[in-house]
Amino acid sequence: MFPTPIEKTSRSWQLTYQSLIPVALIMWLLPLIAVAIFSVKPATDFTQGNYWGLPGSFEAFSNYGQVFFNSDMPRYMLNSVLITVPTVIGAVALSCLAGFALGIYKFRSNIWIFFLFVAGNFVPFQILMVPVRDLTLDMGLYNTKTGLVLFHVAFQTGFCTLFMRNFIRALPYELIEAARVEGIAEWRIFWYVVLPLMKPAIAALAVLIFTFIWNDYFWAVVLTQGAESQPVTAGITSFNAQFRAAYHLMSAGSIVAALPPVAMFFLMQKHFIAGLTLGAVK
DSSP states (O other): OOOOHHHHHHHHHHHHHHHHHHHHHHHHHHHHHHHHHHTTSOHHHHHTTOSSSOOSSOOHHHHHHHHHHSSSHHHHHHHHHHHHHHHHHHHHHHHHHHHHHHHHOOOTTHHHHHHHHHHHTTSOGGGGHHHHHHHHHHHTOTTOHHHHHHHHHHHHHHHHHHHHHHHHHTSOHHHHHHHHHTTOOHHHIIIIIIHHHTHHHHHHHHHHHHHHHHTOOHHHHHHOOSTTTOOHHHHGGGGBOSSSBOHHHHHHHHHHHHHHHHHHHHHTHHHHHHHHHTTSOO
16 A cells, blocks of 8 residues: 555655754764863864864873863862752752742732742843852852852752742642641641652752752852862863963863763653653643
């Protein structure tokens, strides 16, 4: 039996789609591929203008060895961990509490408080750069990991609360009512009834916030300076020499800095996808 015109059209579109997927994937990965190639090139390739050609020699061990053992890269990585982990814990914990209050309790200013959390997500960070920097100076928090953590928690809690509040409102309210009929205290309802159901959302949110904070460059440059407190995103720029940029070392450092978020995603992939798709199908 010969295929109908509709089947021919569908098959042609399918072949076009399948052929375009590799092209789109290569274009999307092209910057990462370029950085990976740069990271194994010798410094002489860049002085001779060999930016996009094959490496003159394979210098992966030398480049990555310099990054790990002859620079402050380990310290920058440790700073990123000490900044990112407390921020994730603080933002997720506050958003769970705020989301529970806004999603479960019904009071007059509930919707207005929720709008404040939502509106904060639309304020460009660039507008806040000068006042936030002056505030950290006045509070003695400039160029400290503590100051960066506190401001990250403040900025991320709005989005996290929006995420958690909408998730909690989708939970069966009958569970809350049944617990209240049994005379269970509100904090026990939150801890033993609601929180276990929020685990997929917490995992998804933790992965997102971890990625946002680890990859943040703007506030890292505005609020910190020097190896004592700068995270890895800002510390990579220390590989710039006085008269030229050490592209091979910056590329190697960028690859190393990109590994923790990727590892975090793959470790939490199951929970991350479950948290994002929960409630999509009823």
